[in-house]
Amino acid sequence: MRVETPQAKTLVLDVPDWPGHLPGQHVDVRLTAEDGYQSERSYSIASAPGTADLELTVERIDDGEVSPWLTEEAQPGDQFELRGPVGGYFVWDATLEGPVLLVAGGSGLVPLMAILRHHENTGSSADLRLLLSARALEDVLYRSELERFRDVVHLTLTREQPPPEWNGWSRRIDADMLRDVGPGADQHPHVYVCGPTPFVEEAARLLVELGHLPAAVHTERFGPSGG
Amino acid sequence: MSIHTDGNAIAGVLEEIFGVEVTATMRVCQSCGQEHAIGAHRLYRGAGLVLRCPNCGDIAAAVATKQDEYRVKLFGTWSEELV
Amino acid sequence: MPPISRGFRGRRQTEVDPSRLPPGQYATNDFPVLSAGPTPHTSLDEWSFTVGGAVGDAKSWTWEEFVAMPSEVVTRDIHCVTKWSKLDTTWTGVSVETLLDGLETSAEFVTAWCDGGYTTNLPLADVVDGKGWVAYEYAGEPLDPEHGGPARLLVPHLYFWKSAKWVRGINLAEQDEPGFWESYGYHNYGDPWKEQRYWSD
Numbered sequence: 025m026r027v028e029t030p031q032a033k034t035l036v037l038d039v040p041d042w043p044g045h046l047p048g049q050h051v052d053v054r055l056t057a058e059d060g061y062q063s064e065r066s067y068s069i070a071s072a073p074g075t076a077d078l079e080l081t082v083e084r085i086d087d088g089e090v091s092p093w094l095t096e097e098a099q100p101g102d103q104f105e106l107r108g109p110v111g112g113y114f115v116w117d118a119t120l121e122g123p124v125l126l127v128a129g130g131s132g133l134v135p136l137m138a139i140l141r142h143h144e145n146t147g148s149s150a151d152l153r154l155l156l157s158a159r160a161l162e163d164v165l166y167r168s169e170l171e172r173f174r175d176v177v178h179l180t181l182t183r184e185q186p187p188p189e190w191n192g193w194s195r196r197i198d199a200d201m202l203r204d205v206g207p208g209a210d211q212h213p214h215v216y217v218c219g220p221t222p223f224v225e226e227a228a229r230l231l232v233e234l235g236h237l238p239a240a241v242h243t244e245r246f247g248p249s250g251g
Numbered sequence: 252m253s254i255h256t257d258g259n260a261i262a263g264v265l266e267e268i269f270g271v272e273v274t275a276t277m278r279v280c281q282s283c284g285q286e287h288a289i290g291a292h293r294l295y296r297g298a299g300l301v302l303r304c305p306n307c308g309d310i311a312a313a314v315a316t317k318q319d320e321y322r323v324k325l326f327g328t329w330s331e332e333l334v
Numbered sequence: 335m336p337p338i339s340r341g342f343r344g345r346r347q348t349e350v351d352p353s354r355l356p357p358g359q360y361a362t363n364d365f366p367v368l369s370a371g372p373t374p375h376t377s378l379d380e381w382s383f384t385v386g387g388a389v390g391d392a393k394s395w396t397w398e399e400f401v402a403m404p405s406e407v408v409t410r411d412i413h414c415v416t417k418w419s420k421l422d423t424t425w426t427g428v429s430v431e432t433l434l435d436g437l438e439t440s441a442e443f444v445t446a447w448c449d450g451g452y453t454t455n456l457p458l459a460d461v462v463d464g465k466g467w468v469a470y471e472y473a474g475e476p477l478d479p480e481h482g483g484p485a486r487l488l489v490p491h492l493y494f495w496k497s498a499k500w501v502r503g504i505n506l507a508e509q510d511e512p513g514f515w516e517s518y519g520y521h522n523y524g525d526p527w528k529e530q531r532y533w534s535d
Binding site: 255295296297298299301303308313314315317321322324 | 368369370371372414415416493495514515517518519520531532533534
């Protein structure tokens with residue numbers, strides 16, 4: 025278990041017979057109480073393929089059903105069920121040619137971090153850029169690791185100014201920001217947008233308006249489970 | 252907040268139903284004719300699961316989720332390339 | 335037998351009289367929002383409620399006419415097929431019986447139809463005699479659109495998918511016509527005390 029921010033932790037899991045995964049995929053986690061009561065939630069895989077353990081970054085939702093147990097109760101040795109890896113649409117692989125644009129809102133960074141880590145591990149020469157939107161610096165997941173990638177990471181904070189060493193803004197994402205980050209639609213990047221539904225829909229809309237083909241803009245929406 | 256997510260959220264359920272991963276499967280909508288990946292479709296959670304076209308909102312799939320048994324109704328044209 | 339996640343309880347309410355919970359249900363203090371589609375937003379100017387079908391002349395109310403009808407405040411437990419129950423929920427609405435007052439019919443079934451296209455079917459006997467209302471307030475406040483406002487059907491003795499959100503009318507019919515969830519794998523009647531959740535129950 026690794027603390028990422030005041031609200032989020034990374035769980036390091038030992039999964040027997042783990043078949044491997046592609047960056048961008050997720051797992052379905054199911055917890056069972058002693059009386060048989062069950063709850064299920066999905067979590068994106070944070071680790072890149074090829075690492076020994078499976079890593080999930082979980083943000084604690086106040087009054088959440090599953091995240092409080094995962095982030096505050098779970099101890100080494102505890103068990104739960106896992107289904108996966110799943111997902112074939114929201115994946116990037118180093119064999120894909122062309123530039124890559126990652127657009128993350130808050131905890132939407134998790135699967136995109138798996139892509140970024142995989143890009144680095146494979147020594148890919150693909151032009152990859154990340155635009156990350158978060159509330160404040162303390163909410164930025166993997167902050168110290170992202171500092172190594174500062175030349176390709178663009179940060180916008182909605183509640184404060186980023187420090188001067190970041191390529192940054194202090195506002196919600198908009199067309200000008202996406203244009204600044206690039207790559208442009210004429211370079212046909214594979215675009216991956218992940219975060220809460222309103223963030224993803226706004227970002228996807230802006231990207232299509234900038235000329236990116238809808239089929240090139242892969243989206244993954246995080247949201248309430250619906251009970 | 253009654254907000255949808257997308258087909259990615261039920262990738263696991265759909266794989267149990269179809270036996271293969273289908274979020275990358277393309278679907279042509281029976282109403283508006285647009286083609287989108289299943290992962291890009293809007294997911295609503297009611298009694299069961301409802302997937303809707305991201306363009307026109309018409310229904311793409313309805314899934315009744317009994318414990319380990321599913322009943323599925325599909326709409327539109329779902330195309331899977333055999334590799 | 336799945337592995338037990340030590341110490342996991344979830345958010346369910348634990349101090350509950352178990353006799354109030356139908357089989358397989360858990361009590362919640364929350365009010366989860368579930369939906370088969372996006373929330374419609376119908377202005378009260380556009381809104382109307384219609385009783386039609388096998389009734390002779392259809393009857394219709396504007397919003398002003400509807401809220402001027404004799405209404406009741408009822409407190410009931412509600413049970414969702416997704417396993418949560420919420421006890422002692424309070425609603426204000428017009429009973430279906432009141433809406434049918436003066437209408438002659440030999441119909442035995444109703445279909446509730448709604449903004450957004452949702453439908454559900456019930457026996458007529460299950461929405462009269464103090465069993466069904468068209469509710470426009472929850473806990474004394476105007477019904478939130480997320481929970482079905484301006485008005486929803488309220489039939490608490492059946493699974494809550496029968497309490498159709500954004501209801502705009504009921505159609506009386508001689509034949510039973512499966513509605514949305516009833517067509518897609520859910521039980522035609524939906525009695526929580528008999529755990530009638532799915533097609534094969």
